[in-house]
Amino acid sequence: MATQTHNATxxxxxxxxxxxxxxxxxxGLGLLTWLGxxxxxxxxxxxxxWPAHGLALALLLSAQRVHRNLTAVLVLLSATLGAVxxxxxxPRALGAAALLVGQTLVVVELYDRLTAGRHPLRGxxxxxxxxxxxxxxxxxxxxxxxxTVSIVGPDYVPxxxxxxxxxxxxxxxxxxxxxxxxxxAPPQPAGALRSLVSLEFFLLCAAYxxxxxxxxxxxxxxxxxxxxxxxxxxxxxxxxxxxxxRGFCIAAVLFIAAVVTxxxxxxxPFNIFGATVPERGxxxxxxxxxxxxxxxLFPIALTEHRVxxxxxxxxxxxxxxxxxxxxxxxxxxxxxxxIIAVNSAWVDEFERLSGRRVRAGIRMADALAxxxxxxxxxxxxxxxxxxxxxxxxxxxxxxxxxxxxxYEITYGPVRDEQGVxxxxxxxxxxxxxxxxxxAEDADARRLESVGRLAGGVAHDFNNLMTAVIxxxxxxxxxxxxxxxxxxxxxxxxxxASRAGELTQQLLAFARRRMIEPRLVDLAELVDGLTxxxxxxxxxxxxxxxxxxxxxxxxxxxxxxxxxxxxxxAVNARDAMPGGGKLxxxxxxxxxxxxxxxxxxxxxxxxxxxxxxxxxxxxPFFTTKPLGKGTGLxxxxxxGIVHQAGGDITVDSVVGRGTTFIVFxxxxxx
Ligand code: ADP
Ligand code: MG
Numbered sequence: 182m183a184t185q186t187h188n189a190t191x192x193x194x195x196x197x198x199x200x201x202x203x204x205x206x207x208x209g210l211g212l213l214t215w216l217g218x219x220x221x222x223x224x225x226x227x228x229x230x231w232p233a234h235g236l237a238l239a240l241l242l243s244a245q246r247v248h249r250n251l252t253a254v255l256v257l258l259s260a261t262l263g264a265v266x267x268x269x270x271x272p273r274a275l276g277a278a279a280l281l282v283g284q285t286l287v288v289v290e291l292y293d294r295l296t297a298g299r300h301p302l303r304g305x306x307x308x309x310x311x312x313x314x315x316x317x318x319x320x321x322x323x324x325x326x327x328x329t330v331s332i333v334g335p336d337y338v339p340x341x342x343x344x345x346x347x348x349x350x351x352x353x354x355x356x357x358x359x360x361x362x363x364x365x366a367p368p369q370p371a372g373a374l375r376s377l378v379s380l381e382f383f384l385l386c387a388a389y390x391x392x393x394x395x396x397x398x399x400x401x402x403x404x405x406x407x408x409x410x411x412x413x414x415x416x417x418x419x420x421x422x423x424x425x426x427r428g429f430c431i432a433a434v435l436f437i438a439a440v441v442t443x444x445x446x447x448x449x450p451f452n453i454f455g456a457t458v459p460e461r462g463x464x465x466x467x468x469x470x471x472x473x474x475x476x477x478l479f480p481i482a483l484t485e486h487r488v489x490x491x492x493x494x495x496x497x498x499x500x501x502x503x504x505x506x507x508x509x510x511x512x513x514x515x516x517x518x519x520i521i522a523v524n525s526a527w528v529d530e531f532e533r534l535s536g537r538r539v540r541a542g543i544r545m546a547d548a549l550a551x552x553x554x555x556x557x558x559x560x561x562x563x564x565x566x567x568x569x570x571x572x573x574x575x576x577x578x579x580x581x582x583x584x585x586x587x588y589e590i591t592y593g594p595v596r597d598e599q600g601v602x603x604x605x606x607x608x609x610x611x612x613x614x615x616x617x618x619x620a621e622d623a624d625a626r627r628l629e630s631v632g633r634l635a636g637g638v639a640h641d642f643n644n645l646m647t648a649v650i651x652x653x654x655x656x657x658x659x660x661x662x663x664x665x666x667x668x669x670x671x672x673x674x675x676x677a678s679r680a681g682e683l684t685q686q687l688l689a690f691a692r693r694r695m696i697e698p699r700l701v702d703l704a705e706l707v708d709g710l711t712x713x714x715x716x717x718x719x720x721x722x723x724x725x726x727x728x729x730x731x732x733x734x735x736x737x738x739x740x741x742x743x744x745x746x747x748x749x750a751v752n753a754r755d756a757m758p759g760g761g762k763l764x765x766x767x768x769x770x771x772x773x774x775x776x777x778x779x780x781x782x783x784x785x786x787x788x789x790x791x792x793x794x795x796x797x798x799x800p801f802f803t804t805k806p807l808g809k810g811t812g813l814x815x816x817x818x819x820g821i822v823h824q825a826g827g828d829i830t831v832d833s834v835v836g837r838g839t840t841f842i843v844f845x846x847x848x849x850x
Contacts (some may be wrong), residue, residue: 257282275376365746510609513595516543518563521604530611534579534586554580566592566605575612586613624798628816631800639687646684649677687812690742698738698825700848703767703778706739709748711765713748722753723761728767732778733847737825745821748814749782749841755805756786756839770844777827780843797831 261278265271284510510527514520520541532538535551545563549556553579562574571593581583589612595604615773660667711726712850718724746765753763762785771777789797796802803810822829826846833839 241485249390253282253286255476259834271818309716340646397467439600452793477520481514500745510611511606511607512609513604514545514563514567515604516602518560518567520545527609530609534584552580555694557804562590562592563607566594566607567602569594586611588617590613628798628800628820632816635800639684643684644682646677646681649683650674651682653677672699683811686811686817689817697740698736700734701739701742702735703730703742703780703845704730704762706742707767710743710746714746717747717750718754718763722757722764723760725762725764726766727764729769732769733768735778736848737821737845741821741825745818745843746780746782748818752814753782753784753838754784755810756784756788761785761838772844772846776847778845778847780845782843783838784838786837789831789833789838790835794833 220585256596261271261274263273276317350738367644504522505524507524508526510518510530511522511524512527513522520539520543522541523539528539531548535549537548537551539548546556546560549559552559555576558576562572565572573589573591575589576586577585577587589610591608593606594602595606597603657667657670657674660670697728707728709727711724748761750765757763764783765780766779766783767783768779768781770777793804797815799812800816801812803812820845821844827844829843831839831841
């Protein structure tokens, strides 16, 4: 099918490799530290951009579970390195980095548990895109941190330059992480993860409230030092997973609003530096919030767009599935007669006819090249459709007689929303099978009416013959036994009896006799019949019977089956005037779901010419001399077999012999 759905966020081959987290860890985080530090150092002397926090979060969330520990170690190393660059002592740097990684891992682990590893970001990372986004992301983070520090002043937190760190970390978590996640995540409709339970919501809210309360109550230096933005993380993440990336962004905006409010009124949890630097603190928060707030719009907009896009893609995929599932052959071309869509039914049938496998993207004229006899007409039809005409043609297509089939083809224009013709489509139906069936049905109907007629005639005829025989007997009795006319009367009687027998055959053919179907074991029946067959065949014909004890029972009238077998055997004998071999074989057979018995009657006789084969089932068709053949044997066999729900086929080679194959369905249990 050419209408493939394109998956924009499919992870690259690189993402699947175990090297990926190593590369992203070393290159990505190293680059960030390396790029960011000198920039801030240039302005402030001892500052570092700290996108690592947000980056670590996004990375750990997106990485596949097997890569997580390695990723965490790399994040830890690079975070330590970053803090050392910043001027922290090694133990303090390691401590800060461990805090960062530990905290992030807890969040990631928690969400993994709650979502049974099925949250929308797991394993979706495209590392190359991730790398690009994070390198680009270092710029706004650096600039924001720098501007903030220059507005607020370097001694924002006296004695410890955690202020830079804090601001950069905040920016990265609430601005960089959503961007990174959105860029990497597959489109996620809102509320996609309904598996999350309300207990989880309750727990997260409680944890969030406890953290805020701690900060609010100023419970000592340690708690004050916890950046509120980081404490907010679980809540933000919950919103993200509960409502998609859009939820993440909305929660972040709400969070910013709380920050601004608390800064403006100079109370509350986010006024963490309280009375010492109230004015600077307030300015810092307001500034930060006003910058970060709008940056949320980007992921929101992008997510909206992606959701809409994925919906369209979903619809397209459904349409493609419908077209693909159609039994009809469907193809479409654009204005230049280039194939834009074909379903596999079309491709398969075209391959059958032309030996060539066609796909979307090639020109119809090129596709038709292996069928020169049909190409011109075909192309003319396509052009008519491109001119806006909708029509149906019935055509025979195929260069090789054996493959040629009849098709009913409906062409039509494909229009865009404005009604302009942008292409044309074709729905093709192979009607050879239907035509063959129609012809067969007509034959069957004709056979039936002939049968009815023959039956009616035979009935009357039989009554007349009964009268002839009756009067002949009366005459025979009235003449003395030595009378030479007795002989003539015997001839009359013989001829009349023969005529009566013929009418019996006619009646059997016309199925006027009551049939009594019952469950029969064909193997047993055939064994019983061989005794009757042998004298019938004469000494020149060798008889081989093979049956199978595991055959299923079938439902039919045993007398009728006897008739089938006798007719086939007598025909075989007639075809082997100089003797030969007749084999009768019963085996298990399966037609699709239908179990049944296969009866094969094979002779080594004269075989049949195609002309005889064509007329074989016709009533009264015979090649035998007058008085020998009636031409009713095979039509009778045919009628009986079909009435029993089976079918009969014949395979014959002139001079080699003939095989009749009868299939009889097994009786239902
Ligand atoms: P009939 O036997 O009275 O001619 P059937 O309907 O039984 O009528 O057979 C029709 C014709 O089919 C036969 O005349 C013969 O030409 C051909 N036929 C049937 N069975 C065989 C066979 N086993 N081998 C060759 N020809 C056969
Ligand atoms: Mg016959």
